[in-house]
Amino acid sequence: MTTTPYHLRIPEEVLAVSKIRAEEEHLDQSTTLKQFLHAGAEEYILKLVKKGRISIGKAAEILKKTVYDIQRLAKNYGVELGPTTEQTEKSIKTAKKLFSS
Numbered sequence: 283m284t285t286t287p288y289h290l291r292i293p294e295e296v297l298a299v300s301k302i303r304a305e306e307e308h309l310d311q312s313t314t315l316k317q318f319l320h321a322g323a324e325e326y327i328l329k330l331v332k333k334g335r336i337s338i339g340k341a342a343e344i345l346k347k348t349v350y351d352i353q354r355l356a357k358n359y360g361v362e363l364g365p366t367t368e369q370t371e372k373s374i375k376t377a378k379k380l381f382s383s
Contacts, residue, residue, distance in 0.1 A: 328352070328361045338363065 292315065300314040327344055330336045342352045356363045365373070
């Protein structure tokens, strides 16, 4: 993974949490902050997939993961991927029309 320096103001509360995690997991605080940032990015990308704004393939490309990794991440975050109820109903109606003709 390539990194780019970026000036950022971090709320004291977030720094306090990252310090606790760093101490508990024997990491440096910079690493815990990067992990928090990455977790937030993963969750946001999954929400975009859920909304249909990007594909699972694009999410995998952005996060440098496989499609299967994205599906596992979604499960871990409690994000359901796949068609909405409305999309499923529309598909069923379309299939019925095609097969009844």
